[in-house]
Amino acid sequence: MDIIAQKVSFGRFIRPIAGWLVALIFFFPIxxxxxxxxxxxxxxxxxxxxxxFSPTLENYFQMTENYxxxxxxxxxxxxxxxxxxxxxxxGVPSAYAMAFTPGRRTKxxxxxxxxxxMLPAAAVLYPMTFLTKNVLGVFxxxxxxxxxxxxxxxxxxIWMLFTYFKEIPxxxxxxxxxxxxSVWGEIKDIVLPLxxxxxxxxxxxxxxxxxNEAYWTVRLTTTDAATFSKLIEGNRAPEGLxxxxxxxxxxAAVGPIVVLGWFCQKQLxxxxxxxxxx
Amino acid sequence: MxxxxxxxxxxxxxxxxxxxxxxxxxxxxxxxxxxxYVLNSLRHPEWTYPSLENWRGFGNYEYVLYKSKDFWFAxxxxxxxxxxxxxxxxxxxxxxxxxINRPFLGxxxxxxxxxSPFFVMPSVNAVLWINMILDPVLGLNGLAVEGLNKIVxxxxxxxxxxxxxxxxxxxxxxxxxxxxxSAYAVIIxxxxxxTPFAILIFxxxxxxxxxxxxxxxxxxxxxxxxxxxxxxxPHLARPIAxxxxxxxxxxxxxxxxxxxxxxxxxxxxxxxxxxEFSSNNIGAASATGIFAVILANIVxxxxxxxxxxxxxx
Numbered sequence: 001m002d003i004i005a006q007k008v009s010f011g012r013f014i015r016p017i018a019g020w021l022v023a024l025i026f027f028f029p030i031x032x033x034x035x036x037x038x039x040x041x042x043x044x045x046x047x048x049x050x051x052x053f054s055p056t057l058e059n060y061f062q063m064t065e066n067y068x069x070x071x072x073x074x075x076x077x078x079x080x081x082x083x084x085x086x087x088x089x090x091g092v093p094s095a096y097a098m099a100f101t102p103g104r105r106t107k108x109x110x111x112x113x114x115x116x117x118m119l120p121a122a123a124v125l126y127p128m129t130f131l132t133k134n135v136l137g138v139f140x141x142x143x144x145x146x147x148x149x150x151x152x153x154x155x156x157x158i159w160m161l162f163t164y165f166k167e168i169p170x171x172x173x174x175x176x177x178x179x180x181x182s183v184w185g186e187i188k189d190i191v192l193p194l195x196x197x198x199x200x201x202x203x204x205x206x207x208x209x210x211x212n213e214a215y216w217t218v219r220l221t222t223t224d225a226a227t228f229s230k231l232i233e234g235n236r237a238p239e240g241l242x243x244x245x246x247x248x249x250x251x252a253a254v255g256p257i258v259v260l261g262w263f264c265q266k267q268l269x270x271x272x273x274x275x276x277x278x
Numbered sequence: 279m280x281x282x283x284x285x286x287x288x289x290x291x292x293x294x295x296x297x298x299x300x301x302x303x304x305x306x307x308x309x310x311x312x313x314x315y316v317l318n319s320l321r322h323p324e325w326t327y328p329s330l331e332n333w334r335g336f337g338n339y340e341y342v343l344y345k346s347k348d349f350w351f352a353x354x355x356x357x358x359x360x361x362x363x364x365x366x367x368x369x370x371x372x373x374x375x376x377x378i379n380r381p382f383l384g385x386x387x388x389x390x391x392x393x394s395p396f397f398v399m400p401s402v403n404a405v406l407w408i409n410m411i412l413d414p415v416l417g418l419n420g421l422a423v424e425g426l427n428k429i430v431x432x433x434x435x436x437x438x439x440x441x442x443x444x445x446x447x448x449x450x451x452x453x454x455x456x457x458x459x460s461a462y463a464v465i466i467x468x469x470x471x472x473t474p475f476a477i478l479i480f481x482x483x484x485x486x487x488x489x490x491x492x493x494x495x496x497x498x499x500x501x502x503x504x505x506x507x508x509x510x511x512p513h514l515a516r517p518i519a520x521x522x523x524x525x526x527x528x529x530x531x532x533x534x535x536x537x538x539x540x541x542x543x544x545x546x547x548x549x550x551x552x553x554e555f556s557s558n559n560i561g562a563a564s565a566t567g568i569f570a571v572i573l574a575n576i577v578x579x580x581x582x583x584x585x586x587x588x589x590x591x
Contacts, residue, residue, distance in 0.1 A: 016382035022374055023388035029470065030394055032418070033406050045416045047424065094292035097285035109293065111586050116300045118578040120531040122549030123567030124303035126310065126556045131303065151299045154292060183284060214400040214534035215549075229534070232401040236408075236538040243410055250402045261397030262390050268475075269482045272524060276585045277479050277517050 037247035044243035059248030080210035083149035099165035164198030201267035311564035371476025404538035423451035523581035
């Protein structure tokens with residue numbers, strides 16, 4: 001009885017309080033960034049205005065002027081979108097083949113694909129710079145960023161699609177084959193509609209990873225194809241002068257993605273653990 | 279078309295692209311690591327472009343291992359940062375996952391708040407923490423310490439307790455911009471970002487815990503701690519292993535945070551050191567890169583084995 005009584009009081013009072021406290025602590029830095037974005041740069045560093053100040057949207061209105069916000073926004077949206085589309089375009093047929101017509105090597109290929117993800121990017125920094133700058137001449141282009149982002153995420157995309165496709169009963173595919181449906185028809189009319197939810201969450205997650213990528217997008221661009229990662233990295237040390245405007249541009253850069261992320265928590269587990277945690 | 283050919287054709291684009299992506303740059307790194315290749319060499323103009331004639335054997339590796347003090351510092355620091363982050367994220371992740379595994383009022387919203395840090399761009403994460411939170415003057419760190427000092431000083435005027443508080447020294451806020459402390463800053467911000475990841479994975483796994491076994495344990499009078507130790511922890515062994523290894527691989531190539539927090543103050547990890555070498559000594563950069571690949575592979579082998587085992591199930 002004693003234990004159960006203890007459990008009840010823990011469950012009723014302490015758990016919600018502790019749970020909410022932890023959640024608020026973890027969310028606090030994001031809240032603080034949002035909060036500071038409504039302060040002027042001058043107010044943002046004055047202790048007397050720490051909590052009480054007259055909020056302003058000026059930082060948001062001046063983002064274009066201060067940071068050339070839309071150029072980076074445009075680049076982030078273009079590169080992340082097309083990288084996701086391209087990764088799916090290459091990934092869907094591949095995952096389809098591996099899920100429905102597995103061969104002896106399929107498992108090895110899947111594992112090998114994952115292993116490409118584990119190479120430290122920095123190890124090939126100079127070759128990549130050299131190749132893209134001196135040999136191919138694609139340095140700082142959308143094309144390059146799109147290609148690199150999609151290749152980085154291709155293994156995850158294929159793995160996620162593979163696990164989703166695996167859940168489709170093979171009989172349905174075979175029935176389609178009997179009816180003489182072509183491979184493309186099979187993918188388009190049977191597999192994709194059945195795995196639609198999985199496809200969408202794969203795309204969302206891929207988009208989020210592309211958006212947040214912070215190594216190649218910084219090292220392989222200068223201005224033309226520079227994304228938000230580059231923008232923020234370039235303003236790393238504002239020495240307190242620009243807390244307000246920096247908060248505003250940071251909020252505008254991460255806000256949409258954080259909200260998007262809320263919708264694919266579950267898929268995140270699958271995407272990042274390669275189906276190893278269920 | 280035969281049955282065999284078609285699946286291969288469908289897989290071909292992905293396989294070919296990944297093959298090129300993996301092997302072309304990496305074999306160049308391997309080649310550069312065996313030659314003298316120095317971009318700004320005035321005395322040896324022949325070293326400024328890659329050529330077989332500048333073969334150096336293992337010279338670059340020897341240089342990196344024995345002559346550059348930075349290498350061992352970077353290796354140590356990499357491991358220190360990765361190890362600390364893993365430790366804190368796993369401990370915090372376990373505690374929080376167990377805490378919020380049961381329903382409570384507003385749990386859904388609390389979960390959404392908890393998970394949010396994971397989706398923040400690494401560069402925003404670093405800029406936000408180092409400037410607005412950890413800065414010893416203008417950040418919350420500085421403001422909090424200043425406020426504390428003010429409170430202590432204002433208490434000096436009171437009788438009795440005043441004489442007690444007048445003995446208190448004024449506190450200095452920790453600056454997170456020095457070599458060692460900036461590593462702490464990196465650990466704090468990466469832990470903040472990745473604890474949600476650990477929570478998510480542990481929670482997913484907790485959902486599949488055997489509840490009957492748990493109820494039996496409660497009836498047997500097992501307390502919460504022994505339940506956790508004897509039932510939950512063994513159940514979570516595999517997810518913990520996965521969280522540890524995935525983080526090890528991701529954080530060994532940590533870059534944005536180090537670049538933003540530590541530029542120019544001597545704190546570095548392997549990717550940062552490679553970046554430094556890459557502005558001039560490509561041979562050394564490449565040799566360091568090969569070491570980084572080896573280090574990552576040691577972890578990757580274990581992880582891939584675990585994932586592969588699951589694939590066979």
